[in-house]
Amino acid sequence: MLKKTSIAAALATATAVLLVAGGCATPDTGKTEAAKPAQDASAAKPAQDTPKPKAVDYTAMTPAALAEYLIFESGSYELDQPTQEGTNGRARLVQDEIQKICSLKKGEELSDEARAKVMALAAASIKYPEGGIKLGDWKKGRELAWSGFGYRTAHNPDKHAGREAGGNCYNCHELATDRTGGTIGLTLTGFGKIRGSGPDMLKYAYDMIYNANTYFPCTSMPRMGANGVLNQQQITDIMAYLFDPASPVNK
């Protein structure tokens, strides 16, 4: 019994060495060099002659540094996966300044300085239609608001050829009462009826869809305009769905 166990253990250990070596050699972006110091990492710290191979001892890294390593260097994601906007998986994972500031852990609060910075960056990102904000077609807007299609990649990429990407509004917002919307965002039922459709209100709604961080820094609301998910025409179509007295949202 004892013999069998130790043979099995020895076998497992031998195979483990092979596996570890194999596992390190295969990540997708030229990390074979980084793999070499891994084997003697436990015995001695690898020489820091190049800036690259520092990341092999997970326990020597801060949680944030390890997270970045796991995302970009460990071969965990398909970083070369093409995206619908013509970039790649890596670009979807690299954070811009607002995303960095807004990745707040539980109990962490935005400083006044960071809050002001996010709001300023957001306001500067907004581009308005030439000739001002005019409501588009609410029926088109309804379609966009209720569509969750678009920009998904992972194991089942959305094919944008032949189908327009939607606004995903219904996932988080209650809109018209004919379908069930989500509650992560506030309810938009009766939006125009309650708020009216004066120029200030139109600008506010446009800004909120384009980049809601302008008013609510680090909101959960995606930057639909600033990130290029929706264009100006699509935003004003969705606005028509929210404001038009004929829209089911206001019935």
Add this chain to the structure above:
Amino acid sequence: MFKKALRTLAVTGTAALIMGAQAPEDILDALARKTNNAPYLVQSPQNRMMMPDNPAYDLVEDGERLFKTPRGPKNASLEKCDFGKGPGVLEGAYVELPRYFADAGKVMDLDARLAYCMKTLQGFTDADPAVARKHGSGSDVMKLQTYIAVKSSGMPWNPPLNHPLEKAMRDAGEVMFYRRSGIMDFGCVTCHTKEGARIRASVLPNIHKPDEWTKAISWPAYRISQENVRSSQHRLIECLWQMRYPNMKNGSDASIALLSFWTDAARGAPAILPDLKR
């Protein structure tokens, strides 16, 4: 009738021996009472009603046979596989994963550990369908995972954090949970930190509430909308898909870091296995 019989078999064969025959639906009911009917737990009375006839019990049966049958180039069973509590010990093993395995030199989840044993003990390679086919009720991996996981039903999640690597992976997973990126600015945090919030009609689980979060992480579970038993790894790629993230490789270190954090978040709450979800 057949399913009923299987279910009885599964329960007596596993939970009954250790936990006094607490069926998954009874674990769920107890949690619902304890949380004063947390919306996430009680959102689907229909699903709750179907739990005694969970199609996942079919996989438990098949998984046990696969586990005990000598297979692969080495013609060995998996009965010597060590899931963290000693070779062949399955009771309570799953609720203590992910954990660090000295033989592999890394932190592994159930999926990774199972693949490791199929390769080392049975001689399969990554290319063999037995190892490579990760998803679907018909896959060996899902049958084996379901069999192994059900032996922890009703037990409190208790992933070890004693080894520095376990702690490092859990902490990196926490950073990744709150990390926002991509064309929609999403992170796990966007959907899973609000109690009772819905995506469309579906109530979302809040990671800060272990008694509801345990149901969220109780995989394998039969997904009615997909007519298949699904794993934690499958849940992960589906979330990433909705988040507009690139594909994540099964068993990757990033996936295990996220699983380490999400399992730690359910610590102390009882696993509901097998579960049945929308």
